[in-house]
Amino acid sequence: MNLAVKSGGVTETDNASLCYQCARCSAGCPLAEEMDLLPHQLIHLLSLGEEDEVLRSNTMWMCAGCYTCATRCPNDIDITTVMDEARAKAIDKGIKCPNPDVLTFHKSFIRDLGRRGRIYEVRMLAENNILKGKPFDNADLGRKMFLKGRLKIFPPKSLRGFKRWMKGILKR
16 A cells, blocks of 8 residues: 555554444544545455555545544544545546546645635635636625635635745755
């Protein structure tokens, strides 16, 4: 198995065997119904060395990165990081995302997060819609969210020290 499964803060390539399939991660996942493999099944496949099956699934693409699975794991397996690494490896290997809109959203989300350490929903969604070629997609939903005070017009302030931290990472 080449994908790392993170446990206890240390990345080890064979920690998938720590998973005893309690399925707490899958039970708490808000997007489990959209996945073809549940998070615990993905970890099990990695422990069996079935990396190709994992990379060809839609599970890692549907992962929201909310860390619910990782916080529920009794063995502290960082499943969210495994999903991120699987996505990156699939992209490196040229494996296409089953739903291109999901990949477009993921890229828009990561790009916006990298700007200030926080998501500015208006910009991220507008950029995502333009990249998809549907500039007014979700416009009605955006209007409703704005009227309910759920969507802010102005971007959030950057996290304190975020730009300095990002410069340090980019120098490496």
